[in-house]
Amino acid sequence: MIKFENVTKTYEGGFQAVKSVNFEIKEGELLVLIGPSGSGKSTTMKMINRIIPHTSGTVSIDDKDIKSYKASELRRNIGYVIQQIGLFPHYTIEKNIAIVPQLKGWDEKDIQPRVKELLELVGLDPKIHATRYPKELSGGQQQRVGIARALASNPDIILMDEPFSALDPITREQLQAELLTLHKKLKKTIVFVTHDMDEALKMGDRIAIMKDGKLLQLDTPEKLLHEPAHGFVEEFIGKHRIIQNPELMPVTEIMSETIVTSPPQRSPERALALIRQRKITNLVILSDDKKLLGIVSAYDLLKQFDVIDTIDDIMVPAKLVLLDTATAKDAIVMIDEAPFGMIPVVDSDQKIVGLVTRGSLLSAMSSQWTETEEDTIE
Structure with missing residues (x-):
């Protein structure tokens, strides 16, 4: 689905934020990118929709180089959810969700049912919330709208950059559970950036651990815990951890x-x-x-x-x-x-x-x- 081949991001002055990474993200997979601050996880994700252009190597989607797309066309086909949510404050909730379908030329008669469907999908009553403005919603409700907007044009790929990190613990856990339910139902390919290992273990089908711009290990949660391939991976997950035989562990x-x-x-x-x-x-x-x-x-x-x-x-x-x-x-x-x-x-x-x-x-x-x-x- 998404493939990185020897991808590097170099900034002026020679600083390499991402250093020759190679990996694939499977169709329908929820892949978590995690690492300490400055590890390159957010940069790696943002290269998928060219918010940050890569310097060398190839990023492809369904075997097509993303450089062959116009940036605007590429981004309209990839949902994007960020920590700050990024709703337009002067637009109602329904207008915020309708933006991408309108940019893609959808007929207005198709947009309104889609907005209603998405609000219901993320647990917001369209009769109550569609005509409200972002400032009238709680942080958790606004983030639900952000997810609905990312799904609006029915993209195959959704990028999520620490979407729940600013929320209180109750709301955060609720949205984690709801996202897992949506993922199971919709089968979207999701790339999810976090700095929280517990969140990564909970959310990811696979987890990619990065440090200093390098991809150290990409595996299932179970394999990362059981077979860390690098000393830093073991340290980052939790030093000295080992999985015992679950049949024997009380x-x-x-x-x-x-x-x-x-x-x-x-x-x-x-x-x-x-x-x-x-x-x-x-x-x-x-x-x-x-x-x-x-x-x-x-x-x-x-x-x-x-x-x-x-x-x-x-x-x-x-x-x-x-x-x-x-x-x-x-x-x-x-x-x-x-x-x-x-x-x-x-x-x-x-x-x-x-x-x-x-x-x-x-x-x-x-x-x-x-x-x-x-x-x-x-």
């Missing part, structure tokens, strides 16, 4: 014991205050005798805040749980089906003892010292 070793709980009768006001105070995205609901009942997500709470009396009204029953005798393999098998990307771990009395989350599963599994390294420290 789930109690990978679960988090930090759990924020609530009774089901709590009011939405008190529940929201607790969520914000503890900076979490889900509440675990317990009965009076401390047994697990279900989960309430911050997203559902905010969405239905004005129409519920207690959080029991929006609680998702805890049908998917793990016993504390389960293994990490059991968690891996179940995690894709888990509501809100989390699995409660309970004892034989159905009392909660921990949580396994999608975002932390790989990291938790890999945070063990090798015996050799322990011996060295001793």
